[in-house]
Amino acid sequence: MRDEFCHFRCVKKEECGLLNTVQNATIPDERLKFCRHCEVEGCMQCVASKPGQESLEKCQQCMPGYSLTREGECEMHGVWVFVLIAAVAGVLLVFAIWWYLCVSSKPSVNEAGVQYGLECRARSRISQAGTSETYALSTNLMTTNVAGPGTMALFRFEFAILVWAITLLAVWMGFVYFVSSDLLILGNRPAESPQILCAAIKWGRQRQMELIWTKVSWMAFAYAFSFAGAICYGVQQTKMFARVSAEEEVMTRYVAILEGLPKMKGSENVEEILKDAVAQACEVEVVGVSVCWDFGEHREEVMHALEDAEEPSEGQGSANTTSR
Structure with a gap:
């Protein structure tokens, strides 16, 4: 029934869609014995075919984007767009294959560069500690420290x-x-x-x-x-x-973070002072020191000073031009 769910009424073939049944279920199905919806693709409104015809239904009105054919089918507009896309894709594929064959058939003119590239690639591979052998594909990466x-x-x-x-x-x-x-x-x-x-x-x-x-x-x-x-x-x-x-050897073994240092002026060679102090205290070789300066109270002054240092003045610009 049209307005009641799971309520049905027995009707004749020509009464499908009438007598308060589902309005667009107008096609009688001979096999399942019920009135069904139209199965024509892209059809908005269709009717049952006459006895003896192959198809059970024909479309009367197609949905937007489709046109009605003589056979009662709906044909989509713009099929040429998909054909054009397929043709362009085919041309690009042929061109890519031709380009690859041309490149692969050319002789090598820089064998030394090729060998150097292969050596660099080999050195960039992760190898087992103390050897040049790479890890096997069966290596358990959950328990073996391969890359940290x-x-x-x-x-x-x-x-x-x-x-x-x-x-x-x-x-x-x-x-x-x-x-x-x-x-x-x-x-x-x-x-x-x-x-x-x-x-x-x-x-x-x-x-x-x-x-x-x-x-x-x-x-x-x-x-x-x-x-x-x-x-x-x-x-x-x-x-x-x-x-x-x-x-194991990890990056944290080569880096130390020092906190709580006394206040020091920028005019002092802070990096060298800290480097010597750490080397004497820990008896290790310090490669370098990077200082994180606390300039929050003078942020604007520091930023202006950096901008002035990056942008040369007009006098400097004219002097450089004259010297050239």
Whole structure:
């Protein structure tokens, strides 16, 4: 019926769409015995074909962007645009293949440069400590420090995501196996006719209420497992960073941050003073010192001074021009 869901009326073939039935369901389906919508692509309004014709329906009015053909079909406007795009893509593909073949067939005129590039690429590869051998593809990047603890943390994160997803899926499949396989088909049962659709909706609603406890239980487990897993994951990552920093050579071993230093003037050679002090106190060779100056109270003065230093005055500009 037109205004009532899951209410039906028996009508004759020529009465499809009439007698308060669905207005645009005007095509009688001989196989399923119901009035259905038009299946002509791009059609806005269609009618049933005459007896003996191959197609069950013909279009009377097409949607915007389509034109009506003599056969009662709807043909899309602008097909030439897609044909043109395909032609241009084909030409570009042929040109790319031709260019590649031309380049690959040319003789090498700078063999030394090629060899130098290959050597640079080989040196940029990550190799095992003390050797020039690269790591095997079977290397466990979660436990082997190949490119620093950050890389190990990345692959540990990916492994944790896989474990989390597989565990939740396994628990859900356990409900499916031990409780009911209907959990896999709720909401996706096919329906060829409105009557079958209504029956599927009624069955699905009833079955959903019967199995609602499985969804609630799974969600509770997912929340608890995710929370506990996140805590364990954070602890393991922290322990890994601490172990790698203590046992292996990492960048933090070559950098020290000094805080709480006394106030010093910019006129003093602060870098050299700190370098000598650290070298004497730690008995190590200091490569360099970078000072972070606290000039918050005089920020505007410092910024103006830097701008004046970067922009030469008019007198300097004229002098440079004269000298040239």
